[in-house]
Amino acid sequence: MNRNNWIYAWVLAGTLGACSSPISHNEETPKTIAIEQGHSATAPYLTYDNEGNPVLCWTEKKHTDSTYRLAFARYDASSGDFAPPITVAGSEGISTSPESMGKIAFKDDGTIVAVFAKPFLHEKNPFAGAIYFSISSDGGTSWSRPNFLHSDTAHHYGRNFFDIARLNNGEVGAVWLDGRDKSIEGSTLYFASTTADSGFVAETVLHRGTCECCRTDLLVDDKGIIHVAYRSLMYPVALFGEQARDMAYVYSEDNGRTFTAETTISADNWAIRACPHTGPALASRNGCIHAVWFTAGGSAGLYYAHAAPNNTSFSQRELLTTTGSHPQSIAVGTDSILVVYEDRPMPSVAHHPDAHGGMHDHHAQSSSDKTAMRSHILLHPIVKEHPSAPVRISTDDAYNHHPVLIQAGNALLIAWTHEKDGQSTIAYKKITPREIE
Numbered sequence: 001m002n003r004n005n006w007i008y009a010w011v012l013a014g015t016l017g018a019c020s021s022p023i024s025h026n027e028e029t030p031k032t033i034a035i036e037q038g039h040s041a042t043a044p045y046l047t048y049d050n051e052g053n054p055v056l057c058w059t060e061k062k063h064t065d066s067t068y069r070l071a072f073a074r075y076d077a078s079s080g081d082f083a084p085p086i087t088v089a090g091s092e093g094i095s096t097s098p099e100s101m102g103k104i105a106f107k108d109d110g111t112i113v114a115v116f117a118k119p120f121l122h123e124k125n126p127f128a129g130a131i132y133f134s135i136s137s138d139g140g141t142s143w144s145r146p147n148f149l150h151s152d153t154a155h156h157y158g159r160n161f162f163d164i165a166r167l168n169n170g171e172v173g174a175v176w177l178d179g180r181d182k183s184i185e186g187s188t189l190y191f192a193s194t195t196a197d198s199g200f201v202a203e204t205v206l207h208r209g210t211c212e213c214c215r216t217d218l219l220v221d222d223k224g225i226i227h228v229a230y231r232s233l234m235y236p237v238a239l240f241g242e243q244a245r246d247m248a249y250v251y252s253e254d255n256g257r258t259f260t261a262e263t264t265i266s267a268d269n270w271a272i273r274a275c276p277h278t279g280p281a282l283a284s285r286n287g288c289i290h291a292v293w294f295t296a297g298g299s300a301g302l303y304y305a306h307a308a309p310n311n312t313s314f315s316q317r318e319l320l321t322t323t324g325s326h327p328q329s330i331a332v333g334t335d336s337i338l339v340v341y342e343d344r345p346m347p348s349v350a351h352h353p354d355a356h357g358g359m360h361d362h363h364a365q366s367s368s369d370k371t372a373m374r375s376h377i378l379l380h381p382i383v384k385e386h387p388s389a390p391v392r393i394s395t396d397d398a399y400n401h402h403p404v405l406i407q408a409g410n411a412l413l414i415a416w417t418h419e420k421d422g423q424s425t426i427a428y429k430k431i432t433p434r435e436i437e
Helices: 003-018 367-372
Strands: 040-048 054-061 068-076 103-106 112-119 129-136 159-166 172-178 187-195 198-210 217-220 226-234 244-252 281-285 288-295 301-307 318-321 324-333 336-343 350-353 359-362 376-383 399-408 411-420 423-431
Touching (some): 040 103, 040 399, 054 103, 054 423, 112 159, 129 198, 172 198, 187 226, 198 244, 217 281, 288 324, 301 324, 318 376
Parallel strands (some): 281 324
Antiparallel strands (some): 103 112, 112 129, 172 187, 187 198, 198 226, 217 226, 226 244, 281 288, 301 318
């Protein structure tokens, strides 16, 4: 099946789903990654290697020392299984935040760049930390000593919530939230990229004044344009100067040397001085940009909007679901995307300290309550820019959360964190268009 037929099959499946029940079910049992007995895994991330093979990353805790490390494995589309995992040396003690999970990217020449956050222990600010990178030129057998991704190395504030992607020139780009500028409210959004003979250089400020604790999204489209989405601090006239935390967007057409001014994806006017801990998701094909995000500005839920080719203004938002969070998406056509998210009834809003000593709006229950939580992973087609019917991907009565997805041959590969009976692992499932009709 070629790419065009693959796209058509997914769009057709979504169209058929729209005519059936509100939520259909894919009952195939998910697989789980192979980890040692007693170990645990969380925070999945999917990418491609330089040959186009899907690669899954995750954060793994070894039972022998209770230390978290970054691990990854390549996917074999023919067998439907992952190769034995590889651990990134030097990643010991990384952050476990599912909104800022450790990640790897591949340069065009096969060089692997691993990026991960670590806290600074014993600092006055308990949330102080840094972002590091390590490089492997031999497929993950050996790694360079971890180095700071950012130029500033002070230990008294936080840097986190990063994303990485391979750029059009074959190098790796990164965006992150940085707390070094104390003259502003919120964090500063930065961009940097690797060079052939060094690590990350040309550090650039994209925007000052962002939400401190929401995931950023860095997307490089099929034309090489860099797109970045994030939650920004805004002071709209409609709120008479009260702060709102809405989604914003910038892009670069020159591999990150310059970026546009900030564009608001949707004027939700979510007046909240807190961190929602749920960031945006971007997808693109043929110049059309699609955005999915959570907001409680107006009716709370996940929303969708798009910007047509050669147009930086996004369409009016459209409600996708009132019970979903932490979306990820992939484009299957100029005007159609597939979105995955965790779906569960929203608990009452509770405020908890964020990573900068303030407060955030925690949609999930506290970790001590997770054993009582139940949630499913849904795959939701948006066909011709209109939401279709969702399909349930997870099957267990468990806490399933923070899904990711990627194209794997003629199918879709979806992975997520699966927590049940005190155990955490990474579940995954290969989905074909026929399976969700």
